[in-house]
Amino acid sequence: MDQNFTVSAKTAVRTLRRDLAALGLDVNHSAALELLAHQAGFRDWNTATASATGPAGQLGAPVPVLRVQDGAAALEFYTAVLGFTCLWEHRFEPDLPLYARVRRDDAELDLSEHCGDGTPGTAVWVPVRDVRELRRELSPRLDPRQFPGVEDDAPGGPTTTVLDPFGNSLRSCER
Template structure:
Protein backbone atom coordinates (compact mmCIF):
# COMPACT_ATOMS: atom_id res chain seq x y z
CA UNK A 1 0.00 0.00 0.00
CA UNK A 2 1.34 3.42 -0.97
CA UNK A 3 1.41 6.32 1.49
CA UNK A 4 -1.12 8.95 0.37
CA UNK A 5 -1.76 12.61 1.16
CA UNK A 6 -4.72 11.47 3.27
CA UNK A 7 -2.38 9.21 5.28
CA UNK A 8 0.06 12.11 5.71
CA UNK A 9 -2.74 14.37 7.00
CA UNK A 10 -3.78 11.71 9.50
CA UNK A 11 -0.15 11.34 10.62
CA UNK A 12 0.09 15.12 11.07
CA UNK A 13 -3.06 15.10 13.21
CA UNK A 14 -1.68 12.25 15.33
CA UNK A 15 1.64 14.07 15.72
CA UNK A 16 -0.14 17.25 16.92
CA UNK A 17 -2.23 15.25 19.40
CA UNK A 18 0.80 13.36 20.75
CA UNK A 19 2.76 16.59 21.16
CA UNK A 20 -0.21 18.31 22.81
CA UNK A 21 -0.26 15.48 25.38
CA UNK A 22 3.29 16.60 26.24
CA UNK A 23 2.25 20.28 26.42
CA UNK A 24 3.87 21.07 23.05
CA UNK A 25 1.68 23.00 20.65
CA UNK A 26 2.35 23.21 16.91
CA UNK A 27 0.13 24.35 14.05
CA UNK A 28 -1.44 21.91 11.61
CA UNK A 29 0.72 23.33 8.81
CA UNK A 30 3.88 22.78 10.89
CA UNK A 31 2.81 19.19 11.54
CA UNK A 32 2.31 18.67 7.78
CA UNK A 33 5.81 20.04 7.11
CA UNK A 34 7.31 17.69 9.73
CA UNK A 35 5.51 14.66 8.27
CA UNK A 36 6.68 15.65 4.77
CA UNK A 37 10.28 15.78 6.04
CA UNK A 38 9.90 12.37 7.68
CA UNK A 39 8.74 10.97 4.34
CA UNK A 40 11.82 12.40 2.64
CA UNK A 41 10.25 15.42 0.91
CA UNK A 42 11.59 18.96 1.01
CA UNK A 43 8.25 20.42 2.18
CA UNK A 44 4.52 19.74 2.34
CA UNK A 45 3.82 21.20 -1.13
CA UNK A 46 6.31 18.80 -2.69
CA UNK A 47 4.88 15.82 -0.76
CA UNK A 48 1.31 16.75 -1.71
CA UNK A 49 2.30 17.01 -5.39
CA UNK A 50 3.94 13.58 -5.38
CA UNK A 51 1.74 11.55 -3.05
CA UNK A 52 -1.53 10.16 -4.35
CA UNK A 53 -4.93 10.42 -2.70
CA UNK A 54 -6.86 7.50 -1.26
CA UNK A 55 -10.52 6.95 -1.97
CA UNK A 56 -10.54 9.60 -4.69
CA UNK A 57 -12.24 7.28 -7.16
CA UNK A 58 -14.32 4.24 -6.27
CA UNK A 59 -13.84 2.87 -9.81
CA UNK A 60 -10.10 2.83 -9.30
CA UNK A 61 -9.09 5.06 -12.20
CA UNK A 62 -5.35 5.28 -12.56
CA UNK A 63 -3.21 8.09 -13.86
CA UNK A 64 -3.56 8.68 -17.61
CA UNK A 65 -0.69 7.61 -19.86
CA UNK A 66 -0.10 9.99 -22.76
CA UNK A 67 0.66 8.42 -26.15
CA UNK A 68 3.31 10.33 -28.07
CA UNK A 69 3.91 9.77 -31.76
CA UNK A 70 7.52 9.02 -32.65
CA UNK A 71 8.73 8.27 -36.16
CA UNK A 72 11.69 6.05 -35.21
CA UNK A 73 12.12 4.47 -31.81
CA UNK A 74 15.90 4.46 -32.26
CA UNK A 75 15.80 8.29 -32.32
CA UNK A 76 13.46 8.33 -29.33
CA UNK A 77 15.85 6.15 -27.31
CA UNK A 78 18.69 8.67 -27.24
CA UNK A 79 16.31 11.42 -26.12
CA UNK A 80 13.98 9.64 -23.69
CA UNK A 81 16.28 6.94 -22.30
CA UNK A 82 19.79 8.40 -22.49
CA UNK A 83 19.00 12.09 -21.99
CA UNK A 84 15.83 12.18 -19.86
CA UNK A 85 16.62 8.96 -17.95
CA UNK A 86 13.43 7.02 -18.67
CA UNK A 87 13.54 3.23 -18.84
CA UNK A 88 11.60 0.85 -21.09
CA UNK A 89 8.83 -1.02 -19.24
CA UNK A 90 7.76 -3.03 -22.29
CA UNK A 91 7.71 -3.04 -26.08
CA UNK A 92 5.18 -4.47 -28.54
CA UNK A 93 5.16 -5.18 -32.28
CA UNK A 94 2.46 -7.14 -34.07
CA UNK A 95 5.16 -8.58 -36.34
CA UNK A 96 8.94 -8.00 -36.65
CA UNK A 97 8.60 -5.45 -39.49
CA UNK A 98 5.64 -3.59 -37.94
CA UNK A 99 5.79 -0.27 -36.03
CA UNK A 100 6.87 -0.37 -32.39
CA UNK A 101 4.70 0.63 -29.42
CA UNK A 102 6.59 1.01 -26.13
CA UNK A 103 5.92 2.13 -22.57
CA UNK A 104 8.65 4.09 -20.81
CA UNK A 105 8.76 5.37 -17.25
CA UNK A 106 10.81 7.28 -14.75
CA UNK A 107 9.59 7.51 -11.19
CA UNK A 108 5.82 7.88 -11.36
CA UNK A 109 5.88 9.37 -14.87
CA UNK A 110 4.72 7.02 -17.61
CA UNK A 111 4.64 7.67 -21.37
CA UNK A 112 3.71 5.49 -24.31
CA UNK A 113 5.73 6.03 -27.49
CA UNK A 114 4.23 4.82 -30.74
CA UNK A 115 5.51 4.51 -34.29
CA UNK A 116 1.93 3.79 -35.45
CA UNK A 117 0.60 6.53 -37.76
CA UNK A 118 -2.80 6.64 -36.04
CA UNK A 119 -1.43 7.05 -32.51
CA UNK A 120 -0.75 10.42 -30.97
CA UNK A 121 -0.20 13.70 -32.78
CA UNK A 122 3.29 15.03 -33.38
CA UNK A 123 3.66 18.34 -31.55
CA UNK A 124 1.70 17.26 -28.45
CA UNK A 125 2.49 18.63 -25.00
CA UNK A 126 2.71 16.66 -21.76
CA UNK A 127 2.82 18.32 -18.34
CA UNK A 128 4.88 16.29 -15.83
CA UNK A 129 4.96 17.17 -12.11
CA UNK A 130 8.41 17.00 -10.50
CA UNK A 131 9.51 17.34 -6.89
CA UNK A 132 12.65 19.39 -7.67
CA UNK A 133 12.89 21.02 -11.08
CA UNK A 134 16.33 22.50 -10.34
CA UNK A 135 17.75 19.05 -9.60
CA UNK A 136 16.36 17.82 -12.94
CA UNK A 137 17.82 20.86 -14.68
CA UNK A 138 21.25 20.19 -13.17
CA UNK A 139 21.08 16.53 -14.24
CA UNK A 140 20.17 17.44 -17.84
CA UNK A 141 22.85 20.16 -18.04
CA UNK A 142 25.47 17.50 -17.32
CA UNK A 143 24.23 15.22 -20.14
CA UNK A 144 24.51 17.77 -22.97
CA UNK A 145 21.88 16.70 -25.53
CA UNK A 146 22.69 18.08 -29.05
CA UNK A 147 20.98 21.39 -29.90
CA UNK A 148 19.04 21.45 -26.63
CA UNK A 149 19.98 23.53 -23.59
CA UNK A 150 16.76 23.94 -21.60
CA UNK A 151 16.40 26.52 -18.87
CA UNK A 152 13.93 26.82 -16.01
CA UNK A 153 11.10 29.33 -16.34
CA UNK A 154 10.81 30.36 -12.70
CA UNK A 155 7.55 32.33 -13.02
CA UNK A 156 5.67 29.81 -15.17
CA UNK A 157 1.98 29.17 -14.44
CA UNK A 158 1.79 26.35 -11.91
CA UNK A 159 5.38 26.73 -10.74
CA UNK A 160 8.96 26.64 -12.02
CA UNK A 161 8.99 24.74 -15.31
CA UNK A 162 11.66 23.12 -17.46
CA UNK A 163 10.47 22.53 -21.03
CA UNK A 164 12.09 20.23 -23.59
CA UNK A 165 11.08 19.31 -27.13
CA UNK A 166 11.74 15.79 -28.36
CA UNK A 167 13.08 15.02 -31.87
CA UNK A 168 9.47 14.64 -33.12
CA UNK A 169 8.16 18.01 -31.94
CA UNK A 170 6.48 16.80 -28.74
CA UNK A 171 6.92 19.08 -25.75
CA UNK A 172 7.46 17.86 -22.19
CA UNK A 173 6.94 20.43 -19.44
CA UNK A 174 8.46 19.37 -16.11
CA UNK A 175 6.82 21.54 -13.46
CA UNK A 176 7.53 21.88 -9.75
CA UNK A 177 4.15 22.84 -8.30
CA UNK A 178 4.23 25.76 -5.88
Protein backbone atom coordinates in the same frame (compact mmCIF):
# COMPACT_ATOMS: atom_id res chain seq x y z
CA MET B 1 -2.33 -2.64 -2.93
CA ASP B 2 0.18 -0.34 -4.59
CA GLN B 3 -0.68 0.91 -8.10
CA ASN B 4 2.83 -0.02 -9.26
CA PHE B 5 2.37 -3.66 -8.22
CA THR B 6 2.17 -5.11 -11.73
CA VAL B 7 5.31 -3.29 -12.94
CA SER B 8 7.43 -4.25 -9.92
CA ALA B 9 5.90 -7.75 -9.88
CA LYS B 10 6.96 -8.42 -13.45
CA THR B 11 10.50 -7.36 -12.58
CA ALA B 12 10.38 -9.64 -9.53
CA VAL B 13 9.15 -12.52 -11.72
CA ARG B 14 12.12 -12.17 -14.06
CA THR B 15 14.45 -12.26 -11.04
CA LEU B 16 12.60 -15.23 -9.52
CA ARG B 17 12.81 -17.22 -12.77
CA ARG B 18 16.53 -16.42 -13.17
CA ASP B 19 17.27 -17.44 -9.55
CA LEU B 20 15.24 -20.65 -9.82
CA ALA B 21 16.97 -21.50 -13.11
CA ALA B 22 20.33 -21.11 -11.35
CA LEU B 23 19.09 -23.78 -8.92
CA GLY B 24 18.06 -26.04 -11.79
CA LEU B 25 14.33 -25.33 -11.55
CA ASP B 26 12.64 -24.29 -14.79
CA VAL B 27 9.47 -22.27 -14.11
CA ASN B 28 7.58 -20.61 -16.96
CA HIS B 29 6.57 -16.94 -16.76
CA SER B 30 2.92 -17.67 -16.05
CA ALA B 31 3.71 -20.02 -13.16
CA ALA B 32 6.14 -17.48 -11.70
CA LEU B 33 3.41 -14.80 -11.78
CA GLU B 34 1.10 -17.15 -9.88
CA LEU B 35 3.81 -17.89 -7.28
CA LEU B 36 4.43 -14.19 -6.77
CA ALA B 37 0.71 -13.49 -6.36
CA HIS B 38 0.49 -16.24 -3.73
CA GLN B 39 3.45 -14.76 -1.86
CA ALA B 40 1.66 -11.39 -1.82
CA GLY B 41 -1.40 -13.07 -0.29
CA PHE B 42 -3.63 -13.31 -3.38
CA ARG B 43 -5.50 -16.33 -4.72
CA ASP B 44 -3.96 -15.90 -8.21
CA TRP B 45 -2.33 -13.39 -10.55
CA ASN B 46 -5.64 -12.12 -11.94
CA THR B 47 -6.89 -11.33 -8.45
CA ALA B 48 -3.63 -9.53 -7.62
CA THR B 49 -3.74 -7.32 -10.73
CA ALA B 50 -7.46 -6.62 -10.31
CA SER B 51 -6.89 -5.40 -6.77
CA ALA B 52 -4.07 -3.13 -8.00
CA THR B 53 -6.52 -1.10 -10.08
CA GLY B 54 -8.85 -0.31 -7.17
CA PRO B 55 -12.65 -0.51 -7.15
CA ALA B 56 -14.60 -0.84 -10.40
CA GLY B 57 -14.92 2.55 -12.08
CA GLN B 58 -11.93 4.08 -10.27
CA LEU B 59 -9.61 5.85 -12.68
CA GLY B 60 -5.90 5.17 -12.72
CA ALA B 61 -3.15 7.55 -13.76
CA PRO B 62 -3.30 8.39 -17.48
CA VAL B 63 -0.42 7.37 -19.75
CA PRO B 64 0.18 9.89 -22.55
CA VAL B 65 0.90 8.47 -26.01
CA LEU B 66 3.65 10.35 -27.82
CA ARG B 67 3.98 9.97 -31.59
CA VAL B 68 7.55 9.19 -32.63
CA GLN B 69 8.81 8.58 -36.14
CA ASP B 70 11.80 6.39 -35.20
CA GLY B 71 11.27 3.97 -32.33
CA ALA B 72 14.94 3.11 -31.87
CA ALA B 73 15.93 6.79 -31.71
CA ALA B 74 13.03 7.50 -29.33
CA LEU B 75 14.02 4.70 -26.96
CA GLU B 76 17.65 5.85 -27.05
CA PHE B 77 16.62 9.45 -26.23
CA TYR B 78 14.17 8.57 -23.46
CA THR B 79 16.48 6.01 -21.80
CA ALA B 80 20.04 7.31 -22.33
CA VAL B 81 19.30 11.03 -22.26
CA LEU B 82 16.27 11.41 -19.99
CA GLY B 83 16.88 8.43 -17.70
CA PHE B 84 13.66 6.48 -18.37
CA THR B 85 13.57 2.68 -18.35
CA CYS B 86 11.87 0.77 -21.14
CA LEU B 87 9.18 -1.39 -19.52
CA TRP B 88 8.16 -3.20 -22.68
CA GLU B 89 8.12 -3.02 -26.47
CA HIS B 90 5.49 -4.38 -28.84
CA ARG B 91 5.25 -4.92 -32.60
CA PHE B 92 2.49 -6.94 -34.26
CA GLU B 93 5.15 -8.26 -36.67
CA PRO B 94 8.92 -7.63 -36.83
CA ASP B 95 8.68 -5.01 -39.59
CA LEU B 96 5.61 -3.20 -38.23
CA PRO B 97 5.63 -0.02 -36.11
CA LEU B 98 6.90 -0.02 -32.54
CA TYR B 99 4.75 0.71 -29.49
CA ALA B 100 6.69 0.94 -26.21
CA ARG B 101 6.21 2.11 -22.63
CA VAL B 102 8.91 3.95 -20.70
CA ARG B 103 8.99 4.92 -17.04
CA ARG B 104 11.01 7.15 -14.77
CA ASP B 105 9.93 7.32 -11.14
CA ASP B 106 6.12 7.81 -11.30
CA ALA B 107 6.07 9.13 -14.89
CA GLU B 108 5.00 6.67 -17.60
CA LEU B 109 4.86 7.49 -21.30
CA ASP B 110 3.93 5.41 -24.33
CA LEU B 111 5.98 5.94 -27.48
CA SER B 112 4.30 4.97 -30.74
CA GLU B 113 5.38 4.80 -34.36
CA HIS B 114 1.75 4.09 -35.36
CA CYS B 115 0.32 6.89 -37.54
CA GLY B 116 -3.00 6.99 -35.69
CA ASP B 117 -1.46 7.22 -32.22
CA GLY B 118 -0.70 10.54 -30.61
CA THR B 119 -0.11 13.83 -32.36
CA PRO B 120 3.36 15.05 -33.29
CA GLY B 121 4.28 18.02 -31.11
CA THR B 122 2.32 16.93 -28.04
CA ALA B 123 3.05 18.65 -24.72
CA VAL B 124 3.08 16.62 -21.50
CA TRP B 125 3.15 18.29 -18.09
CA VAL B 126 5.31 16.35 -15.62
CA PRO B 127 5.32 17.40 -11.95
CA VAL B 128 8.74 17.37 -10.27
CA ARG B 129 9.88 18.04 -6.73
CA ASP B 130 12.92 20.14 -7.70
CA VAL B 131 12.94 21.50 -11.26
CA ARG B 132 16.43 23.01 -10.91
CA GLU B 133 17.91 19.71 -9.80
CA LEU B 134 16.30 17.96 -12.78
CA ARG B 135 17.72 20.62 -15.09
CA ARG B 136 21.22 20.19 -13.58
CA GLU B 137 20.97 16.43 -14.09
CA LEU B 138 19.82 16.61 -17.71
CA SER B 139 21.88 19.59 -18.92
CA PRO B 140 25.07 17.66 -19.78
CA ARG B 141 23.09 15.24 -21.98
CA LEU B 142 20.93 17.75 -23.87
CA ASP B 143 21.61 20.22 -26.65
CA PRO B 144 21.63 23.61 -24.84
CA ARG B 145 19.86 25.26 -27.80
CA GLN B 146 16.70 23.24 -27.17
CA PHE B 147 16.84 23.15 -23.37
CA PRO B 148 16.04 26.54 -21.88
CA GLY B 149 16.52 27.56 -18.30
CA VAL B 150 13.83 27.56 -15.66
CA GLU B 151 10.79 29.80 -16.14
CA ASP B 152 10.07 30.97 -12.60
CA ASP B 153 6.84 32.78 -13.49
CA ALA B 154 5.18 29.91 -15.42
CA PRO B 155 1.49 29.42 -14.53
CA GLY B 156 1.95 26.09 -12.72
CA GLY B 157 5.19 27.03 -10.95
CA PRO B 158 8.87 26.97 -11.97
CA THR B 159 9.05 25.06 -15.26
CA THR B 160 11.68 23.73 -17.66
CA THR B 161 10.92 22.13 -21.02
CA VAL B 162 12.70 19.32 -22.87
CA LEU B 163 11.96 18.71 -26.55
CA ASP B 164 12.35 15.18 -27.81
CA PRO B 165 13.72 14.54 -31.33
CA PHE B 166 10.13 14.42 -32.67
CA GLY B 167 8.91 17.79 -31.38
CA ASN B 168 7.11 16.51 -28.29
CA SER B 169 7.54 18.71 -25.19
CA LEU B 170 8.04 17.43 -21.67
CA ARG B 171 7.27 20.35 -19.38
CA SER B 172 8.65 19.62 -15.94
CA CYS B 173 7.01 21.83 -13.37
CA GLU B 174 7.66 22.28 -9.68
CA ARG B 175 4.32 22.81 -7.98
